[in-house]
Amino acid sequence: MLYPLNLELAGRSCAIIGGGQVACRKAKGLLAAGAQVMVIAPELTGSLQELARQDRISWRPEGYQRGMLQAIKPLLVFATADDKAANDAAIAEAKELGALVNAAADPEQTDFHVPSRIERGDLLLTVSTGGGSPAFSRLLRERLEQEYPNGFGDFLVRLSRLRQTVKGMPGGSREHERLWRQALTQHVIDLVRAGQLDQAEEEIKNGIINAGAQPQDGTC
Numbered sequence: 001m002l003y004p005l006n007l008e009l010a011g012r013s014c015a016i017i018g019g020g021q022v023a024c025r026k027a028k029g030l031l032a033a034g035a036q037v038m039v040i041a042p043e044l045t046g047s048l049q050e051l052a053r054q055d056r057i058s059w060r061p062e063g064y065q066r067g068m069l070q071a072i073k074p075l076l077v078f079a080t081a082d083d084k085a086a087n088d089a090a091i092a093e094a095k096e097l098g099a100l101v102n103a104a105a106d107p108e109q110t111d112f113h114v115p116s117r118i119e120r121g122d123l124l125l126t127v128s129t130g131g132g133s134p135a136f137s138r139l140l141r142e143r144l145e146q147e148y149p150n151g152f153g154d155f156l157v158r159l160s161r162l163r164q165t166v167k168g169m170p171g172g173s174r175e176h177e178r179l180w181r182q183a184l185t186q187h188v189i190d191l192v193r194a195g196q197l198d199q200a201e202e203e204i205k206n207g208i209i210n211a212g213a214q215p216q217d218g219t220c
């Protein structure tokens, strides 16, 4: 089984070998996460050219050669060239440098898969099929986009604020866990989906009051 994690990439160096469709998709995801992106490829797609022109990505306009990754010190390396020898050589150097490798066309050598994703503010929903069917990941993502509209991001802001209030209430984390489990019902999801954020927040506040904060007794 794959181990899921949501990586903080702001300011971190990432390298992409190849400048085609796959590289473009990966570059856009990395930029959205604030990473510093270096693309090594003799040619770029139109949208990657535009990103390079705007200085949003760095571009080394050559085929990959051993030693090119050393100077970049990447945390992640994406091997997306349509040249297996170039991908293999870049993967070998990346692994020597301790970087994690995504090899879109080579499941044997890949260290991690990129999932389909939906962002609603800080709410991040991801879908992975373990490489079994990326098209199905996309299909599920499209369904989730309908089921979780933008209101969920706005609602999360309210929830985070409420959470700070609850943290200041009597009782420790176990008591707060009990309050949240009682107050956050499936019905809240339906209200948010229907755009009724005020009602959803009210329902949670009532739930917290009804659950009643109790002092922690120190047992585990």
Ligand SMILES: C[C@@]1(CC(=O)O)C2=NC(=C\c3[nH]c(c(CCC(=O)O)c3CC(=O)O)Cc3[nH]c(c(CC(=O)O)c3CCC(=O)O)/C=C3\N/C(=C\2)[C@@H](CCC(=O)O)[C@]3(C)CC(=O)O)/[C@H]1CCC(=O)O
Residues within 6 Å of the ligand: 025, 026, 029, 102, 103, 104, 105, 106, 107, 112, 113, 114, 115, 116, 117, 127, 128, 129, 130, 131, 132, 133, 134, 135, 136, 137, 138, 141
């Ligand atoms: C989720 C998404 C994220 C992203 O790339 O950002 C992503 N692929 C997406 C779309 C997509 N990719 C492909 C199709 C055509 C239909 C099809 O083949 O199914 C479609 C659908 C479309 O575009 O319509 C072709 C394809 N993809 C891979 C191979 C190689 C192979 O299978 O051997 C081939 C065959 C190439 C060939 O035949 O030449 C491999 C991978 N693609 C992955 C991720 C990883 C596993 C994800 C998972 O576990 O599900 C993995 C293992 C590696 C990786 O890239 O990390 C993004 C959805 C974005 C969205 O939400 O719209």
Ligand SMILES: NC(=O)c1ccc[n+]([C@@H]2O[C@H](COP(=O)([O-])OP(=O)(O)OC[C@H]3O[C@@H](n4cnc5c(N)ncnc54)[C@H](O)[C@@H]3O)[C@@H](O)[C@H]2O)c1
Residues within 6 Å of the ligand: 017, 018, 019, 020, 021, 022, 023, 040, 041, 042, 043, 044, 045, 062, 063, 064, 080, 081, 082, 083, 086, 104, 105
């Ligand atoms: N299109 C997809 O969804 C998809 C998904 C997963 C895997 N793949 C596989 O991944 C590879 C890339 O797919 P694509 O659609 O992005 O291809 P593409 O043809 O759009 O792009 C290939 C890129 O590799 C670059 N390249 C060629 N030789 C190079 C070298 N020596 N060093 C660095 N860059 C080099 C080219 O200049 C080009 O920018 C293919 O092998 C494809 O079968 C494709």
